[in-house]
Amino acid sequence: DAKTTQPPSMDCAEGRAANLPCNHSTISGNEYVYWYRQIHSQGPQYIIHGLKNNETNEMASLIITEDRKSSTLILPHATLRDTAVYYCIVRVEGGSNYKLTFGKGTLLTVNP
Amino acid sequence: DSGVTQTPKHLITATGQRVTLRCSPRSGDLSVYWYQQSLDQGLQFLIQYYNGEERAKGNILERFSAQQFPDLHSELNLSSLELGDSALYFCASSVGPGDSYNSPLHFGNGTRLTVT
Numbered sequence: 001d002a003k004t005t006q007p008p009s010m011d012c013a014e015g016r017a018a019n020l021p022c023n024h025s026t027i028s029g030n031e032y033v034y035w036y037r038q039i040h041s042q043g044p045q046y047i048i049h050g051l052k053n054n055e056t057n058e059m060a061s062l063i064i065t066e067d068r069k070s071s072t073l074i075l076p077h078a079t080l081r082d083t084a085v086y087y088c089i090v091r092v093e094g095g096s097n098y099k100l101t102f103g104k105g106t107l108l109t110v111n112p
Numbered sequence: 113d114s115g116v117t118q119t120p121k122h123l124i125t126a127t128g129q130r131v132t133l134r135c136s137p138r139s140g141d142l143s144v145y146w147y148q149q150s151l152d153q154g155l156q157f158l159i160q161y162y163n164g165e166e167r168a169k170g171n172i173l174e175r176f177s178a179q180q181f182p183d184l185h186s187e188l189n190l191s192s193l194e195l196g197d198s199a200l201y202f203c204a205s206s207v208g209p210g211d212s213y214n215s216p217l218h219f220g221n222g223t224r225l226t227v228t
Contacts, residue, residue, distance in 0.1 A: 034216070043114065043202050043219030044155070100217060102155035 004088045009107040012082075018075040020106055022088030025069040031092050033064060034100065035073045037084040044087065044102070047073065078110045115139065116220035118203050124226045130191040133223045137184055137205030143167065144186040145206075145217060146178055150199035161186055162209040193227045200224050 005023040012018040024033065034049040048055055048062045050071075055062045061074040075082055087105040115138035125131055137144050146158040148171075157170035161180035172178075175193075180186045190197060204217040 036217075041200065041222070041224075043116070043204070043221045044217075045114070046216040046218065049216065101157065104154060 004090060004103055006086070006088050006103065006106045008104065009109070012075075012078045012108060012110050014080060014110055014112050015077055018078040018082065018108055018110070020073040020075075020086050020088075020108060021070065022073070023070045024088070024090050027068050027090050028092070031090045033062065033068075033071050034089045034091060035060070035062065036087045036089065036100070036102070037082075038087070038105070039081075039084040047086075078108075080110050080112065082108065083110045084108060114218040114220060116203055116205050116218050118201075118220035118223050120223060121221070122224050122226075124228065125193060126228055127193055127195060129193050129227075130189065131193065131225065133188040133190070133201050133203075133225075135186045135188070135203030135205075135220060137186070137203075138218050141205035141207050141218070142184065143206045143209055143215075144180055144184070145204040146172075146186070146188050147202040147204065147219075148199050149202060149222075150196075153199075155202070158188070167209055190225070195227050198225055198227045 032049050032051050035047040036044040038044045048060050050062045064071045085105040085107050087102050089100050117136040119134045143162045145160045148156045158172040159178050160168040164180050175191050178188045200222045202219050202222045204219040206215040206217050208215040
């Protein structure tokens with residue numbers, strides 16, 4: 001699976017959009033980009049994933065560049081409860097096994 | 113609430129002992145995964161079961177073992193415990209064996225194991 005690079009930490013003001021970048025310059029054509037987050041000491045929570053088109057759900061939007069070498073997770077109106085570590089993961093679909101390799105992620109702190 | 117239930121929430125035990133962690137997956141999910149999270153290692157994949165059979169293995173020590181039962185709940189057994197085994201142990205579940213991209217993982221809130 002391709003490696004990802006994320007900034008170790010970011011700050012965001014409550015009510016503003018939080019834009020979390022992820023670099024995955026070695027991504028392969030069949031690898032999807034997944035985002036999970038982990039609020040302190042809780043289990044990771046799935047947010048969104050995509051292959052090459054931009055995706056949106058009730059939690060966030062995922063913008064993937066045309067060359068797929070980077071992506072941005074957007075939380076449109078961050079709240080204090082969005083303070084968490086955000087993990088960007090790329091993985092191959094198909095195949096006989098399934099595991100997610102979590103890196104160090106980005107600690108997003110939403111400030112009042 | 114992810115629908116994945118882990119018990120117990122906290123466990124304190126001594127070195128050399130053996131413990132069992134339990135996980136009930138979300139209703140309808142056939143795959144169960146175990147992860148370990150310690151302060152210095154981050155989230156580490158241990159093992160996956162699908163419909164009762166071992167599917168994938170990660171960095172699981174020989175002192176650790178797991179199984180998935182016919183009712184799909186899973187247990188992680190940790191034996192000859194060492195201080196370094198102190199960590200959060202998470203269970204996750206998904207619908208399929210991992211072959212479908214529409215099968216994200218849903219995590220429980222973990223068992224915090226402290227070995228003294």
